[in-house]
Every structure is written in C-alpha cells, then in structure tokens.
Amino acid sequence: MSLINLTSITKHYEMGSQVVKALDGIDITVNKNDYLAFIGSSGSGKSTMLNILGCLDKPTSGQYHLNGKNVEILDQNELSEIRNLEIGFIFQSFNLLPRANALNNVMQPLIYRSIGFRQRKEMAMDALSRVGLGDRVDHLPNQLSGGQRQRVAIARALVTHPSILLADEPTGNLDSKTTVEIMQLFDELHKEGHTLIVVTHENEIAQHCHRIVEMKDGRIFNDGATEKASLGVAV
C-alpha cells in the first residue's frame, strides 16, 4: 500500500482580488522507502507542496491519504498529532530551539507524546549517536557548526520514528563539504528503510534521490526515476 496518496490536490491563496493557484491539481503516490526529490524554481509550488505533505497546511481541495488516514479533514490539533507521529521535518535553517541543548532539542517532540524523561533521553541519545553526535549532546545550537546543527535536526526528525522524513532545502545553508556529508547521511537513512522526501532547487542534491518530481506553476511537470534508482535496485 502506498504511504502517501494525493488526489487532485489544489491550494489557492487569495492575494487581494487575485487568486494564486500555488498547487493546481496534484496527483502523486509515494511508496514506503521511496527516496524522492521535489525540484523546481521558486514559485513552482514546491514549498506549498512541502507544507501540504508535512500537514502544516490544508489543501483547498483534493484528498490526501497519509498512511491510510484521511488528513485533509483534520483540524489543527489533529494535524499536530499527525506531524508528531508520522513526519520528521528537516529544515533549511535547522530550526532548533536556541535555548535548548542538542539533547533537549531532540527530546522535544517526545514531550508531546507524553514519554517520560528517562525513556525520552534514551531515545534521543540513540538518535544523536545515529547521526554521529553522541559526544555533543550538551552543546547549544550556537556552539555547533552548521553541519552539526543539521545533524541535530535530523536526529530530532528520526527520534520519533516517523513514516516520512521531509527535508526542505536541507543543505541550503551548508558548505559543499558538509553538504556531501549530510547527503551521504540521507543515502544511508534511505538504505536503512526510511522514506525520504527532499525539496530542493539544486539538481545535484536531487541526483542523490531515486525519483525526481519536477514542478512548475503548481503542477507536476515531470516524474521519473534517476540512474541511482536502477543502481539501487541492482545493489
């Protein structure tokens, strides 16, 4: 069964008297363990796509099934719960809580699941070790490098064992060396069985993925497998 199923999704914004069609009839299916990139120039609707997929925003019309649940009919609090259970966000600007150290940042989503401190810490430590930051758990975000911050953010996304990892320009604020490291981490996570969706405008990044969805003017322009996909299958 498909993990994500979008049917005729539209998202319209009213800008004064004008209606902007950010998404204009999207149909797409994402399967478990997909490694998918949304690519497109700014204004193509990929950010809106990310908001809809991430349950941060509700579509104007259409249907969104996530892991068998109808998401478009849920209210804000129910969406919060879905985000907590199903989605791990990785943002361009990391979006860590500035006053919380790495460990607390990673533990934060577990608070909303009412998990006790001890278990929370254990899970967070596991996630931080997974991204190679087991020795930096006491550091505040501003004491970490960009790459390390993004690793903390990835750990925070992983700690809840979500159905999808949703990355929005994950390397946009990183230098090329760190970019490679982060993308390698993504490749590994994919191999471990995670479902990854990356939104980016950089072709290089997209080429790491196994499937690229090109967007333009709120529609899907092209949807196809990359060379990596065949390689992946071969391996």
Add this chain to the structure above:
Amino acid sequence: MFFAFLESSRSALAAIFANRLRSFLTTLGIIIGVASVIAVVSVTGGMSAFIGDSFASLGANSLTIQSYTPFEDLMKGIRSRLTPADLELIEKRGEGIASITPILAANRSSQIKYGSQTAYSEIMGTTYTYQDVSQTYTEVGRFLAQSDNQTRRRIAVIGEDVKENLNLPENPINEYVEFSGEWFKIVGLLEPMGDIMGQSRDNLVLVPYATMVSILGNQAQTDIGIQLSLTPTAEPDVVISQLTTLLRNAHDLSSNEDDDFRIQTAEQLMEQFDQILGTLTMVIGGIVSISLLVGGIGIMNIMLVSVTERTREIGICKAIGAKSHHILMQFLIEALLLSLLGGLVGLATGYGLGMLIANNIPDFPSAIVPLWAAALALGFSAFVGVLFGILPAAKAANLDPIDALRYE
C-alpha cells in the same frame, strides 16, 4: 495533564532564567505590590497579635462595665456614671461572678510628690483582684490586699516610671509619696510592663479602692469602671442580660431609654481593635492592589513581547507536534511562575521591611505575617499571572505554524 504541567514548568523556568534581568524587571510591579502589602500587614499583624495578648490577659471570661454617655447628652452637660452604689448592687445581686474589681481613677489632680520632686501619673483606686484581671504583679514588695481596702489604708503600689520620675530610691518600699494632700506609704513596685503603642503602662499608682473613694469625697461625682471575672460555669450572655436589667432598674431607666452604660466582654474589646486594624489593612491593601494590577499589566506586556520574540520557536514546536494546549500551557505557566516568583520575592522583601520598621520603632511589637496574608498575596500574584497571561498565551497558541516558522 500533570505530565504536560511538569514539562511546561520546566521549560517556563528555563525561559524565565534565560532572561534574568528582564524577568526581574517584569516582576518588579508584583514584587513592590506584594512587598508593600506584606510590610503593612506584618506590622499591623504584629500590633494585632500584641493587642490580642494584652486582652487575653484580661481573661476570656471577664466583663468590663463602663458608663456610657450618648454624644447628645454630653452636649447638654449630662454625664452618665457608674457609682459605688452600682458596685455594691452588683456585688450583692449579680450572679455567676467570681470576682469584682472596681477601678476608680482620680478625676482631679493626678499630681504626685516625693520630697521636692513632682510628677504626673495615673492614679487608680482598685482592689486586690486587679492583679488577676490585668495580670500585673509586683517586682518588689506586695500588691494591695483585701484588708487594705477594708481599713482604707493609705498605701500605694507604684509603676516603674513613677519611681523614676520621682527620683525614688532603687527600693522605694516604705517611702512616702503625697497626692491630694494625703501621704501614702509605698508597699509595692510593679514589674515593668512596657509600652503599648507609644503609651507607657508603667506610669501608674494603685491605691485601695475604699481609700480612693474617701479621698475623692463627693460620691455623686465619681464614675467608676468595673471589671468582673465570671465563674467557669457562667454564660457571659446570661450574666450580661442580668446585669443590664439590674443596672437599668438602679438607674431608673424607662423602657424607651437607652442604656447609660456598656457591658463588654474582653473579646468585644479585642474585636473593636481588630476592626480598626482590619479597616486600616483593607484600605492600604486596596491601594496596594492597584500596584499589583499595574504589575500584572507589566507581565502581560512582556509576555506579549516574549510571544513575538519566540514566534519562530512556537512554529518549530508546532511543526514537531505541539498542540495548541501545549503552547498555551507553556506561556500561561511562564506568566504564572513569573508572577508567583515575584510574589515570593515580594513576600520575603515585605516581611524584611516589616521587621525593619518594627525593629526601628522602639517598643513596637515585632512583625508577624499571618498565614492568610501570605497565602492571599501568593494567590493573588498567581491570579494576576494567569489573568494577564491568558491573552499572550492564547495569542501564541493560535499562531499558524507556517507563518510562525517563516517569522524572522
């Protein structure tokens, strides 16, 4: 629920201590408000407890009878009085009375002399039972005895201040003092009792009641006070109504005339004082609550700023799964803790201030913070925190996650 409360408190405390100076300045309104309330209450509380002790020494089971002249009559030159005849009447016919103590104050000259020294003092005629009713004991010598009254002896028991004012020797027993043209032998010196609200209680001379009556002469002019202590089984209300009937008959009052005397229990006297203090406390408390209101507005203001500052954080939390009530709770608890901490600091400051005031005024009773005042101050701070925290917290909780995430 408790879990969420605990987690919210944890992060709220972190937020408060992350901006220590700002948190302090924010709560300053609450601190000042609570501190002034507590300072006032602790000083009056100390006073009230002190007065309470003084009245307790009268004994719960005692009554005071005094003449009472309505203001209208006073203007006409009419004065009600209690006479020695009333005293005799109560002695003979009163029921449920264990002891009866007349107090007759000299209403003419209270000038008292020893050798060439002259001083002014309160001179009262009373009996040996005064000692029990007012808990006054002698330091040196003896108190008035029953036989002194019967034989109208010219003796006196004096207070510490009288001894000093008249330059009496350290042991004044057997010295003679003069007042109203009569010589009195000093038989006792009272233990110092200190001041009550700046008024010395040691500047007094006690002489036997009968002696005082004979010195004052014209009995029609005398107005005495009577203190009664009741037998353990007597009901104060029953005794009061019986005495009222007795005195009304004796004073020939018709049924449409008011009593020309007042019978009060020690409790009633204490209640009067408490009422005065209570009113004072209320008035000051009212004024001070305005400062708490201002403090609350200060908290609301800073909380609103804080919500704006942390918009992005709120967005992050919502993105990773915080529901509205998580955010609401966090900010509400932050406001609550902020004002509660302010309340605590204010409580400590106020108590310190109260002690400082009490200690710097000589003979002022020491400051006491009643538990209700502390609870009320903290409760009120908490209330202010929640009240003024609701608006910012609701604002934070209702933020749209996308807008909040994009906020720069």
